[in-house]
Amino acid sequence: MLLALLSCFCSSVLAAASGGKLPEAEVSIEVLHRPFICHRKSKYGDIMLVHHVGSFENGTVFHSTREHGDKQAVWFTLGIREVIRGWDKGLQNMCAGEKRKLIVPPALAYGKEGKGKIPPESTLIFIIEVLEIRNGPRSHESFQEMDLNDDWRLSKQEVKAYLRKEFERHGYPPNDTLHENMMEDIFAREDENKDGFISSREFTYKHDEL
């Protein structure tokens, strides 16, 4: 996470130093559908539930959540490089129910190396439909809510309890295996000094990037 932040920081500094002339790779965003009512728009740190179809420029589909695997929509956290940078950049300010088409250049996807079915230097096209947006374990409110014993650090138990509560609040059955996995992922990313707690400093990072 720190690395992601640093590289973000460096690229904005570079862009500023060159008078913005450095050609930053851009995601092309086309809104295919926007619901009339929008209570909240996605922002850095939110968790989003999406269905997506990914294809190459020639139209061949390489992944579709509705067709492949368990056919479930997938959750991810926006803006923390959990997904490709093209998604972090291209899925902000979305409403639940909105559908977008993103054209993501290789620099914001899998780059020179490619990955699995994705050959090197592939431009990827995604149709992404947002089903739900929730507060991620990110906001100040979330931190206070998660820090049950007010010691300004989050234990693994506190993070798991929070995940369980969030699921219940939104009508999803709690799933200990899933919460355990999510919790481990969160700690792997956020507990920088590996002391088994997420301090408020580790938790808080720039919200105004991207």
Ligand SMILES: *[C@@H]1O[C@H](CO)[C@@H](O)[C@H](O)[C@H]1NC(C)=O
């Ligand atoms: C489309 O492009 C992908 C990736 O380059 C390739 O694997 C696939 O075979 C191509 N499909 C067709 C129909 O050309």
Ligand SMILES: *[C@@H]1O[C@H](CO)[C@@H](O)[C@H](O)[C@H]1NC(C)=O
């Ligand atoms: C709980 O989550 C795990 C891991 O994601 C999944 O494999 C399992 O099917 C889930 N169980 C239920 C009852 O949904």
Ligand SMILES: [Ca+2]
């Ligand atoms: Ca605590």
Ligand SMILES: [Ca+2]
């Ligand atoms: Ca720590």
